Amino acid sequence: MPEYFGQSPTGLAIILCAAFLSGVVRGFSGFGTALIFLPIATPFLGPFGALIGLTIMDIFGPLPNLRRAWRDVERGDLVRLVAGCALLLPVGLWLLTQVAPEVFRYTVSILAIFMLAILILGLRYHGHVGRTMVAGIGATAGFLGGIAGLPGPAVILFYMSRPLPVEVIRATILLFLFAFDFLILGYLTGMGRVTWPTLALGLLLAVPNVAGNWLGGWLFRPEREILYRAAAYLAIALAALSGLPLWG
Numbered sequence: 001m002p003e004y005f006g007q008s009p010t011g012l013a014i015i016l017c018a019a020f021l022s023g024v025v026r027g028f029s030g031f032g033t034a035l036i037f038l039p040i041a042t043p044f045l046g047p048f049g050a051l052i053g054l055t056i057m058d059i060f061g062p063l064p065n066l067r068r069a070w071r072d073v074e075r076g077d078l079v080r081l082v083a084g085c086a087l088l089l090p091v092g093l094w095l096l097t098q099v100a101p102e103v104f105r106y107t108v109s110i111l112a113i114f115m116l117a118i119l120i121l122g123l124r125y126h127g128h129v130g131r132t133m134v135a136g137i138g139a140t141a142g143f144l145g146g147i148a149g150l151p152g153p154a155v156i157l158f159y160m161s162r163p164l165p166v167e168v169i170r171a172t173i174l175l176f177l178f179a180f181d182f183l184i185l186g187y188l189t190g191m192g193r194v195t196w197p198t199l200a201l202g203l204l205l206a207v208p209n210v211a212g213n214w215l216g217g218w219l220f221r222p223e224r225e226i227l228y229r230a231a232a233y234l235a236i237a238l239a240a241l242s243g244l245p246l247w248g
Helices: 009-029 033-060 063-072 075-096 101-121 131-148 152-160 166-190 196-219 222-242
Strands: none
Touching: 009 033, 009 166, 009 196, 009 222, 033 101, 033 152, 033 166, 033 196, 033 222, 063 166, 063 196, 075 131, 075 166, 101 131, 101 152, 101 222, 131 152, 131 166, 152 166
């Protein structure tokens, strides 16, 4: 059987479908790319291969929605989130080099299910939010982004609890994750993990991911927030379960 990018035709098709689905969810919710893509793609690509493919495609994926996001974003929070993230991201990446691939895969799925449970249960932080706390959330996101490829949960849970318009929440999360992609790609390049084959695969994955982001952004309507969240939650749950050793 022929291989493409080191994958069978079936494996490559599954990875491409994961890229498209994760793009659709991110397009209408502002998050979900890693939560959907990593549990599905890691068994085929390994931890670093999945991270690099995700990062490269994710740089292109949100492009159709950046202009609207920049108009709505809370810019002060965005700067503090990115600064905190840059501090602890390399620590998480170093720890990832010390664990087995299966640990990464199961950690991704368990964190996705944990975040999903918190969102569904409606658990929220209602205390005072200062600038230092925002930077701390960014640092936590950086660490989780390094060790499990999931910078989103900490930021998503934090912003879901804030009394801000849905447009602002969506834009801040989307732009933070966009900035995270450049940070992690820089660190991974410095670690010597980025190769020409992984770059090529990432560029290939960007095609369905951009299409999915465009479709999701086109579908997004603030007045249908409940419907979008329900769809995102379902997609995340299915992807997370697919990454666990439940299917033999």
